[in-house]
Amino acid sequence: xxxxxxxxxxxxxxxxxxxxxxxxxxxxxxxxxxxxxxxxxxxxxxxxxxxxxxxxxxxxxxxxxxxxxxxxxxxxxxxxxxxxxxxxxxxxxxxxxxxxxxxxxxxxxxxxxxxxxxxxxxxxxxxxxxxxxxxxxxxxxxxxxxxxx
Amino acid sequence: xxxxxxxxxxxxxxxxxxxxxxxxxxxxxxxxxxxxxxxxxxxxxxxxxxxxxxxxxxxxxxxxxxxxxxxxxxxxxxxxxxxxxxxxxxxxxxxxxxxxxxxxxxxxxxxxxxxxxxxxxxxxxxxxxxxxxxxxxxxxxxxxxxxxxxxxxxxxxxxxxxxxxxxxxxxxxxxxxxxxxxxxxxxxxxxxxxxxxxxxxxxxxxxxxxxxxxxxxxxxxxxxxxxxxxxxxxxxxxxxxxxxxxxxxxxxxxxxxxxxxxxxxxxxxxxxxxxxxxxxxxxxxxxxxxxxxxxxxxxxxxxxxxxxxxxxxxxxxxxxxxxxxxxxxxxx
Numbered sequence: 501x502x503x504x505x506x507x508x509x510x511x512x513x514x515x516x517x518x519x520x521x522x523x524x525x526x527x528x529x530x531x532x533x534x535x536x537x538x539x540x541x542x543x544x545x546x547x548x549x550x551x552x553x554x555x556x557x558x559x560x561x562x563x564x565x566x567x568x569x570x571x572x573x574x575x576x577x578x579x580x581x582x583x584x585x586x587x588x589x590x591x592x593x594x595x596x597x598x599x600x601x602x603x604x605x606x607x608x609x610x611x612x613x614x615x616x617x618x619x620x621x622x623x624x625x626x627x628x629x630x631x632x633x634x635x636x637x638x639x640x641x642x643x644x645x646x647x648x649x
Numbered sequence: 650x651x652x653x654x655x656x657x658x659x660x661x662x663x664x665x666x667x668x669x670x671x672x673x674x675x676x677x678x679x680x681x682x683x684x685x686x687x688x689x690x691x692x693x694x695x696x697x698x699x700x701x702x703x704x705x706x707x708x709x710x711x712x713x714x715x716x717x718x719x720x721x722x723x724x725x726x727x728x729x730x731x732x733x734x735x736x737x738x739x740x741x742x743x744x745x746x747x748x749x750x751x752x753x754x755x756x757x758x759x760x761x762x763x764x765x766x767x768x769x770x771x772x773x774x775x776x777x778x779x780x781x782x783x784x785x786x787x788x789x790x791x792x793x794x795x796x797x798x799x800x801x802x803x804x805x806x807x808x809x810x811x812x813x814x815x816x817x818x819x820x821x822x823x824x825x826x827x828x829x830x831x832x833x834x835x836x837x838x839x840x841x842x843x844x845x846x847x848x849x850x851x852x853x854x855x856x857x858x859x860x861x862x863x864x865x866x867x868x869x870x871x872x873x874x875x876x877x878x879x880x881x882x883x884x885x886x887x888x889x890x891x892x893x894x895x896x897x898x899x900x901x902x903x904x905x906x907x908x909x910x911x912x913x914x915x916x917x918x919x920x921x922x923x924x925x926x927x928x929x930x931x932x933x934x935x936x937x938x939x940x941x942x943x944x945x946x947x948x949x950x951x952x953x954x955x956x957x958x959x960x961x962x963x964x965x966x967x968x969x970x971x972x973x974x975x976x977x978x979x980x981x
Contacts, residue, residue, distance in 0.1 A: 543765045550759040563753075570746050580980070587976040588907070595909040595933060599881075602718055602931065609880040610904045620900045622940035626736045629831045634734065634848045636941040638896065 715874040717927055721911070724932040725884035726872035728907060728977060729857040729899065731939050731956060735834055737852045737981065772822045844955040847943065853958045854979045857944065858965055859892065860953035868965040870974070871951070872932055881906060885935040893954065894945030899937045906933040908977040910970070934977060 555563060600607045716723040739747070767774035838846035847855065859871045873888030875881060882904050889899065913929035914922070944954045955965065959978040963971055 539765055543762050547762065548760055551757065553757045566746065566749060569742075573742060584980050591908040591976045592905065595906040598909045598931070599906060599933060602723065603716075606723070606875075606881055606933075609882075610906060612904070614904070617903075620938070620940065622898070622900070623938070624732070624734060626733060628736055629834055630735055630836070630848075630851055632832065634832075634836060634851070635846075637847075637943045638898070638941050 712877050714877045716877050716879070717924075718931075720926050720928045722927050722930040723875045724872050724930045725875050725881045725888060726870045726910070726932045726934040727857070727885045727889050727937055728870055728934050728974075729889070729897075729937045729939050730979075731847050731855040731857075733853055733981075734851045738834075772818055844957060844961075845944075847939070847956055849956065850958060853981060855956040855958060856962065856978060857893070857939075858955055858957060858962060859944075859946075859951040860955075861950065862952045866967055866970070868955075868967075869970060870934065873950075874930075880904070881933055881935055885937070889937075892947060892950050894947070896942040896945055897939055898941040899939055902936040902938065904935075907936045908934045908974060910934070910973045934974070936977075 596607070596610065599610060763774070763777060767777055834851060836846075836848045836851065837843075838849035843849060849855070857871065858868050860867050861869070871889055871892050873884065873892065875884040879887075882901055886899070886901070889897070910932045911929065912932075914927070919925055919928060946952060946954060957965060959975065959980060962975075962978075966974075
């Protein structure tokens with residue numbers, strides 16, 4: 501994000517500071533003498549670095565224990581998810597094997613994918629809180645479905 | 650040689666172009682495409698237009714004869730699920746961990762350039778300074794109560810002198826700001842424990858089970874016999890619209906069955922039935938999502954319904970049925 505112009509300006513400033521020259525009020529390269537640009541450059545380039553994390557041995561042990569516990573919990577959750585999926589897949593596989601043995605026609609139809617299948621737009625992204633209208637209990641169509649929009 | 654290659658290249662190009670344009674033209678959702686592609690004159694008028702059930706394999710003359718193979722009726726069952734609408738609740742450990750991480754990040758963060766982000770003398774800057782002072786007070790209050798009291802009195806004195814200007818400024822800004830209202834995660838349906846409602850247990854997956862008018866094996870997934878010249882997906886859609894009404898916006902997850910269940914009819918049922926050759930049934934379950942609408946019982950085949958989680962289903966269906974179907978369902 502540092503343009504060559506800004507980089508050269510910074511180099512010039514640091515060199516001047518090293519040389520003992522006092523910082524000018526308006527800066528060497530601020531546009532139209534605007535102090536806000538100096539502030540922006542200061543925040544972007546001269547901002548102090550993040551201080552190194554210093555933890556005492558007890559704090560370090562505590563932190564490591566917490567991190568290990570978190571990783572363990574996440575591992576267990578993922579394991580449960582994987583096992584659940586494996587059970588579902590096994591059920592599906594057995595059902596399809598049974599269908600193949602039962603009826604060739606039904607099996608063939610089940611294995612051919614719909615050519616232009618797309619995901620439905622109503623598949624909702626999960627949020628923290630529900631919407632105002634939580635569920636659309638739409639009214640039954642009195643007329644035939646063809647008349648509905 | 651080169652001419653042969655050229656024709657091959659041309660052919661593949663034409664084919665790819667054709668498919669590209671076809672996909673472009675038919676970019677409409679599958680449900681509308683399929684409905685438009687129904688070639689049968691006897692296409693069932695009761696078929697819900699919104700569902701993505703295929704109709705291309707229907708015979709011109711739709712037969713209502715049941716499909717029976719090896720003295721077993723082939724039955725299509727529907728596992729209709731209402732997916733969760735909100736994120737799950739955090740476990741106590743997860744909450745504590747996130748608080749710990751937030752504090753750790755805040756304690757070891759780089760210096761925040763308040764003079765850059767806040768305009769001098771603005772309400773936002775004043776609010777930020779107030780928050781920082783409160784944080785300091787809270788941090789130091791834990792260590793020494795005397796020091797905290799002294800700092801609190803000084804800050805309150807300072808605040809009192811500027812009260813007239815501050816209050817009016819704050820009020821003006823507060824009046825302009827819109828308050829964000831969040832909706833409750835626990836709904837009325839949760840409080841009343843209304844099992845027929847689709848607004849209950851928003852963080853869980855709910856499955857539809859229906860009650861047949863009999864004593865034993867009353868609760869089960871909606872199911873019905875597959876007809877000859879009908880495929881599983883069509884059969885499931887038809888049975889659902891017959892038993893549960895057509896006021897449901899359903900989407901079938903592909904054509905592949907997700908599970909099966911085999912059972913034999915009781916001896917007295919077989920003896921008294923019109924087709925004594927049929928000894929039992931083989932159910933193939935198809936998966937569907939519901940996006941809107943609600944079940945409407947027909948009071949002939951089914952008399953009641955419920956939307957329950959996997960754990961709650963144990964209280965409704967028979968133990969052997971639950972054991973047969975539980976692996977198809979999501980734990981959460």
